[in-house]
Amino acid sequence: MMTTNFVDIINLVLTWAGGLVGLDYRVLPQLARTAIGMLIACGALIAYLGVLTMIFVWGERRVAGRIQSRQGPNRVGPQGVLQLVADGIKFLIKEDVIPETAHPLLFRLAPMLVLMGAFAPFVVLPLSQSLVVSHMSLGVYYALSFAALEVVGVIMAGWASNNKWSLYGGMRLAAQMMSYEIPMGLAVLTVVVLTGSVNLGEITGAQQGAWIFSWNIFRGFPWAFIAGCIFYTAGLAASKRTPFDLPEAESELVAGYHTEYSGMRFIMFMMAEYGTMYVISALTAILFLGGTNGPIPQVVVFGNHTYAQAGPIASNLIGMANLIGKAYVLMFVMLWVRWTYPRVRIDQIIFICMKVLVPFGIVCLIGAAAWAVLGL
Amino acid sequence: MPEALKTDEILVNMGPQHPSTHGVLRILLKTDGEWVRQSRPFIGYLHRCAEKIGESVSYIQYVPYTDRLDYLGAANNDIGFALAVERLAGIEAPPRATWLRVLAAELNRIASHLLSFGTFGMEIGAFTPFFYGFREREGILTIFDKLCGARLLYHYGRIGGVMRDITPAAADETRAFLDDMETKWEEYNALLSDNEIFVRRSANVGIIPADLAIAYGLTGPPLRASGVAHDIRRAAPYLCYDKLDWDVCIGRGLKGTVGDAWDRYWVRMLEIKQSLRICRQVLDGLPEGPVMAKVPRVLKLPANELYFRTEAPRGELAFYIISDGSDKPARLRIRGPSFCNLSIVGEIARDCLVADVVVIVGSIDVVMGEVDR
Numbered sequence: 001m002m003t004t005n006f007v008d009i010i011n012l013v014l015t016w017a018g019g020l021v022g023l024d025y026r027v028l029p030q031l032a033r034t035a036i037g038m039l040i041a042c043g044a045l046i047a048y049l050g051v052l053t054m055i056f057v058w059g060e061r062r063v064a065g066r067i068q069s070r071q072g073p074n075r076v077g078p079q080g081v082l083q084l085v086a087d088g089i090k091f092l093i094k095e096d097v098i099p100e101t102a103h104p105l106l107f108r109l110a111p112m113l114v115l116m117g118a119f120a121p122f123v124v125l126p127l128s129q130s131l132v133v134s135h136m137s138l139g140v141y142y143a144l145s146f147a148a149l150e151v152v153g154v155i156m157a158g159w160a161s162n163n164k165w166s167l168y169g170g171m172r173l174a175a176q177m178m179s180y181e182i183p184m185g186l187a188v189l190t191v192v193v194l195t196g197s198v199n200l201g202e203i204t205g206a207q208q209g210a211w212i213f214s215w216n217i218f219r220g221f222p223w224a225f226i227a228g229c230i231f232y233t234a235g236l237a238a239s240k241r242t243p244f245d246l247p248e249a250e251s252e253l254v255a256g257y258h259t260e261y262s263g264m265r266f267i268m269f270m271m272a273e274y275g276t277m278y279v280i281s282a283l284t285a286i287l288f289l290g291g292t293n294g295p296i297p298q299v300v301v302f303g304n305h306t307y308a309q310a311g312p313i314a315s316n317l318i319g320m321a322n323l324i325g326k327a328y329v330l331m332f333v334m335l336w337v338r339w340t341y342p343r344v345r346i347d348q349i350i351f352i353c354m355k356v357l358v359p360f361g362i363v364c365l366i367g368a369a370a371w372a373v374l375g376l
Numbered sequence: 377m378p379e380a381l382k383t384d385e386i387l388v389n390m391g392p393q394h395p396s397t398h399g400v401l402r403i404l405l406k407t408d409g410e411w412v413r414q415s416r417p418f419i420g421y422l423h424r425c426a427e428k429i430g431e432s433v434s435y436i437q438y439v440p441y442t443d444r445l446d447y448l449g450a451a452n453n454d455i456g457f458a459l460a461v462e463r464l465a466g467i468e469a470p471p472r473a474t475w476l477r478v479l480a481a482e483l484n485r486i487a488s489h490l491l492s493f494g495t496f497g498m499e500i501g502a503f504t505p506f507f508y509g510f511r512e513r514e515g516i517l518t519i520f521d522k523l524c525g526a527r528l529l530y531h532y533g534r535i536g537g538v539m540r541d542i543t544p545a546a547a548d549e550t551r552a553f554l555d556d557m558e559t560k561w562e563e564y565n566a567l568l569s570d571n572e573i574f575v576r577r578s579a580n581v582g583i584i585p586a587d588l589a590i591a592y593g594l595t596g597p598p599l600r601a602s603g604v605a606h607d608i609r610r611a612a613p614y615l616c617y618d619k620l621d622w623d624v625c626i627g628r629g630l631k632g633t634v635g636d637a638w639d640r641y642w643v644r645m646l647e648i649k650q651s652l653r654i655c656r657q658v659l660d661g662l663p664e665g666p667v668m669a670k671v672p673r674v675l676k677l678p679a680n681e682l683y684f685r686t687e688a689p690r691g692e693l694a695f696y697i698i699s700d701g702s703d704k705p706a707r708l709r710i711r712g713p714s715f716c717n718l719s720i721v722g723e724i725a726r727d728c729l730v731a732d733v734v735v736i737v738g739s740i741d742v743v744m745g746e747v748d749r
Contacts, residue, residue, distance in 0.1 A: 033735060339504050343501025
């Protein structure tokens with residue numbers, strides 16, 4: 001199992017680059033090298049988040065168009081791919097409008113908190129076996145815990161806007177997101193019980209070997225399968241996507257908690273939404289769908305070679321293709337669902353959470369624990 | 377025990393600028409958190425003095441004004457007014473004109489119900505049916521364009537007949553559209569009607585019992601959804617509806633209670649099918665002849681009064697004309713169905729969630745043009 005991470009790779013690259021120029025990178029103390037590596041890693045993550053948003057907003061608009069029997073944006077750039085660049089420029093040059101009666105500090109702080117909450121889990125999400133910023137031993141829980149930070153940000157946005165409709169959106173969202181963290185946690189616990197570790201790398205490692213049937217949804221059938229469905233649905237609610245997008249319900253609350261936001265602040269909310277979507281998709285892919293393990297084991301692909309002997313670059317690329325492919329397909333499903341289903345009412349949302357998902361989650365957890373004890 | 381946390385009721389304004397109220401409608405909600413305790417609609421934002429203008433404009437000149445009342449079901453409006461004036465004047469429109477009027481009215485009913493289907497879906501959060509409904513509506517609007525030159529406000533029914541005969545090309549296109557709409561109806565039905573989320577949002581929401589509906593003067597799909605089989609085309613037939621074969625659609629509470637929002641939606645869907653049936657019969661049985669009767673240039677009506685009602689897509693659209701022997705009415709009163717239909721919102725939208733208010737207003741399907749005139 002690989003233990004190198006992104007910072008190590010950056011250090012390797014910098015050492016090589018330093019060698020080209022004639023400087024010895026290793027002269028710097030360890031702490032400085034780690035700090036520089038982490039800063040670059042963070043910059044890369046932010047860039048990845050931005051690129052992700054661009055790809056998926058483009059995808060959303062084109063997918064929405066095709067589902068609605070029309071074309072999406074197709075003028076700006078080939079197939080409209082530069083539409084997002086144009087929109088980004090538009091948002092950047094917009095006037096920064098803050099309502100006079102809005103709370104000055106909280107209004108500005110809210111989008112940052114929401115973006116932090118959506119973005120921090122990226123540290124722990126791998127792009128491939130070693131392209132991860134940190135092999136945190138608490139991987140999954142670190143990722144889930146930041147959903148709570150998003151809740152604070154959204155309540156702040158709803159309150160600080162000094163707008164009754166925003167307040168409605170914020171309060172609805174607080175109830176929704178906090179409730180849905182419970183089934184998400186239960187589903188994750190099911191996988192943790194099956195695997196025996198919270199580290200994302202180890203969970204991925206436990207899913208290799210037997211073709212597609214070593215993926216957790218098949219390995220722990222039926223508990224992990226149901227838990228996968230619960231996690232994905234709860235994640236849809238946590239990222240405020242239709243059918244659970246009541247907080248930003250356009251036809252009722254104009255735009256809910258981000259009604260009063262415009263320009264760059266609105267983009268922060270949007271990036272947070274797509275970031276959370278990606279976190280949920282990637283976590284579903286890693287926890288339940290095998291992560292970087294493809295349907296064909298690497299042993300078969302590389303003959304008798306093991307991971308390490310296959311060459312780190314090749315196995316990393318294959319792992320990246322697997323993981324990104326699964327995560328992006330799951331995100332496409334999120335887009336697809338958004339344009340097909342109507343919106344669920346807030347009391348029905350809470351009903352689904354408390355009376356459907358949580359009981360099923362508990363049953364899955366007990367079932368998985370029973371299987372773990374029985375050695376299945 | 378510490379005293380309970382003090383809570384307050386919020387007064388929230390929904391509209392007049394709001395993405396979901398059908399036009400400029402303002403609803404004042406008194407809410408306790410998400411629960412609506414009281415709701416009051418405020419109207420008048422689209423008042424255009426239509427009735428007062430009627431007193432200073434001649435009958436023939438007034439017909440385009442009627443189009444603009446319920447601008448989504450315009451053909452029904454001008455045909456209704458033309459019929460009322462013809463009744464008072466003793467003019468008989470030729471049979472071909474009568475049948476073409478039915479065709480225009482029913483095509484417009486389909487268009488109006490398609491739009492209502494789309495916007496109702498959009499308010500519940502399903503964005504796609506709106507686009508599909510409008511795609512079919514484009515077909516109808518193109519037919520109207522070929523029929524009378526306008527897409528939305530037709531001025532097709534005139535006093536004495538209709539403006540223009542239907543060309544064979546337009547008739548063929550109409551037939552093609554009717555066939556296409558049958559298959560599309562199945563598609564839309566599969567997309568929305570049985571969708572679990574849609575049913576949960578609309579069934580058992582905004583239940584209007586039959587006696588309450590009659591007491592508030594509801595007409596049209598909201599009344600029929602409450603189980604009352606009252607359709608003016610059958611109760612007081614006009615044009616040639618009594619010669620055609622069609623059914624009155626009523627709500628039976630298939631998904632919840634009789635008279636809930638799902639029933640109102642379902643009655644509209646069923647009416648689309650019935651209108652398709654009527655249109656086919658009209659195209660097959662169109663009599664030959666002229667399309668316009670002899671109407672004097674200056675039409676003076678004898679001193680009389682008449683209350684003439686028609687079944688518009690939204691309910692009973694009636695014109696009460698008091699004529700005094702001149703060519704202008706002494707009083708022209710328009711009974712817009714959405715006015716009475718809207719009045720029930722204050723009664724029904726209480727002890728429900730804010731999201732339900734949107735569903736209720738959407739299911740009643742008001743058009744502010746005929747509420748405010």
